Amino acid sequence: MNAQVQIDAQLRELSYAEAIREAMAIALESDPAVVLMGEDIGTYGGAFQVTGDLIDRFGPERVMDTPISELGGAGVAVGAALTGLKPIFEFQFSDFAALAMEQIVNQAAKLRYMLGGEAEVPVVFRMPSGSGTGAAAQHSQSFEAWFGHVPGLKVVQPSTPAEAKGLLLAALADPDPVVVFEHKLLYKMKGPVPAGHYITPIGKAAVVRPGNAVTIVASAIMVHRALEAAAKLAAEGIEAEVIDLRTVRPLDRETIIASVKKTGKLLCVYEGVRTLGVGAEISALVAESEAFDYLDAPIQRLGGAEAPIPYNPDLERAAVPQSPDIERVARQLAKGEV
Amino acid sequence: MPVEVIMPKVDMDMASGKLAVWHVAEGEVVKKGAALFDIETDKAAMEVEAPATGRLHHVLAAPGETVAVGRPVAFIYAEGEAVGASPVAVEAPKTEAPAPLAGAAPVVVATIIAPDSADLRATPVARRLAREAGLELAAIAGTGPRGRIQRADVEAAVARAQPAPAVAEAPVTAPAAPISWEPHPGDLNVTTRKGVGVPLVMIHGFAADSHGWRPLEEALPKEQALIRIDLPSHGRSPLKRVGGFAELARLMVQVFDKVAEGPVHLLGHSLGGGLALALADIRPRQVRTLSLIAPAGLGPEIDGAALNGIARASSVDSLAPWLKRLTARPGGISHDFAKAAMLARLDPALREAQQEMARALFPDGVQAFDLTAALERVAMPALMIWGRDDHILPWKQALAAPGEVALHLLRGIGHVPQMEDPATVGALVGRHLRG
Incomplete structure (x- = not known):
């Protein structure tokens, strides 16, 4: 390689x-x-x-x-x-x-x-x-x-x-x-x-917005929704750290754990069905890691609804995490309300 | 139902604790979270907060008494609640107590009510911090959802539970009548110990707090009335940005004016010494005598690295090496002392505020304020004590003192004579106060 x-x-x-x-x-x-x-x-x-x-x-x-x-x-x-x-x-x-x-x-x-x-x-x-x-x-x-x-x-x-x-x-x-x-x-x-040939390494996540109040791990379009939420939270003085997962397998444990050790709060955001989804794995790996002793709130997940994706556009939007959902849960986490 | 006050377990291997002092007398009003009593273990001393608001009754342990962990030491009754017989006396042990032998004195067995751990909610980081700080989770009020104890709750509890330094062996004195420390409302945390005569106002040094006076308090006459002031961003005083020495001195004058109702004796150590000198200069008629221990402001030299190192340190490992400079010999500071000192400094905001204060008062590691002129003007009887092995402030700065000031330059003593040799300092100050 x-x-x-x-x-x-x-x-x-x-x-x-x-x-x-x-x-x-x-x-x-x-x-x-x-x-x-x-x-x-x-x-x-x-x-x-x-x-x-x-x-x-x-x-x-x-x-x-x-x-x-x-x-x-x-x-x-x-x-x-x-x-x-x-x-x-x-x-x-x-x-x-x-x-x-x-x-x-x-x-x-x-x-x-x-x-x-x-x-x-x-x-x-x-x-x-x-x-x-x-x-x-x-x-x-x-x-x-x-x-x-x-x-x-x-x-x-x-x-x-x-x-x-x-x-x-x-x-x-x-x-x-x-x-x-x-x-x-x-x-x-x-x-x-x-331009030209370059590689974004597989297995490496990226901290796309640094913060200390709460860690939001997201991937694909959820990164943008998380960044949007983080920008709004920053206006309230809540600095969320947003991690762009980039790779689902192999997961970048180090980046996630280091971030959670810093913030003490974790929100996993993913579009797939919430149960048994990528965020479930991230939640588990953090709970099993040395970051456990740094957690200051229960880990939260925002995932897709336990349902097929609806055709109706309003329902379709409601079936997966949107920026205001991320903002709300991240704020609750940061404020110690979860 | 009255709330039981128990001897908390503040150390991993602690089986019992010695009750040092009650801050609230029997029958008096107590507020939840306020300092209720002090305990001493062989490692450190610390304040225990009241678990409830109400009136203190059934005080079961006198100062100096050793009480097993978990045993009740008193009860707090809600305002208006009928005070019955001591709950400990009436509650019979539920388990098989040894049957009293015929003719033997009746055995009084206290019921130990363990904190209901099943109901206790705390986040992992709160548990870890409490564990590291030796704090009982059950004694911490949780502000999170469903009463969950969160990181901020433990940090606040730690900030309140200022452990007293235990550098030198405190002189063993028989427990006197309960000593009562009372908080004083105002801009800074002021605590007073009632006594007779002219009270002694004590101002601690940079990065210290009022608890550091404990060894000296015990060496001073028991009846001496004391008033301790915590500097801003120190001890229990609120965090406050201070732009420089003059601003800090002005703030101290404001507090001093509220605290000192009549004439007082004034004592300060290090930065507190500098402030005491400034106060004596500004309010000469109110200050009966002035006692300065290694006061700041008498020359440019100061160990800036140690000041910044102490203010900055975020762990025992980074704090301990700097603390060792406080005493004449590095061995004077034990690891347990450093641990206890770190407990009082766990709040990053406090550390940041103290670093800022260091930058304002001691820019570039230099004492930016000069009090030699104030020292020249001092008219009341003044005493200066300095350790000849002071690594923080060079003792030769003492030579700035005019001839009327009594100089005591102690051999084999560093920057904290009141901790390194409280008996000598107590005797010198005590004599000075008596005139």
């Missing part, structure tokens, strides 16, 4: 989708083993137009449309990875990964282990994920915890354009299968993105 981070001084504003496309273009240019696969990623440019015009630049042999069979497509990607290519397989919606679980969980995640380390599966699964687009119950889920539960997989959740590019390039550099959850609502979000 190329751990060297090369960041051009030149920063441009790119959207999250453009940053991912740029990462794929850099990979396609620099490594002939890299291929893109997925449904309608070629001429159509992808369900969310992330691959865009890459087929024009790299041709249909490097940017491959696969049939409408997630299991089949993922199987081809895993097989290609096993035999020396570095495929990036795009699901139209992360929900459809349910169709490909055999290939992701039973094959990609297990083959290195089953073959005694003799084989590696350097495949990357890109999964447009999350709610907020009015796509209803079968197109709006957050499956990070599902895949995070599988040893042999790595799971990342970029929250900004720069992270989206850096984590995708890190995923490609990783010799093992990596699942990238891209948040659909972030595709149009713009942000500074370094």
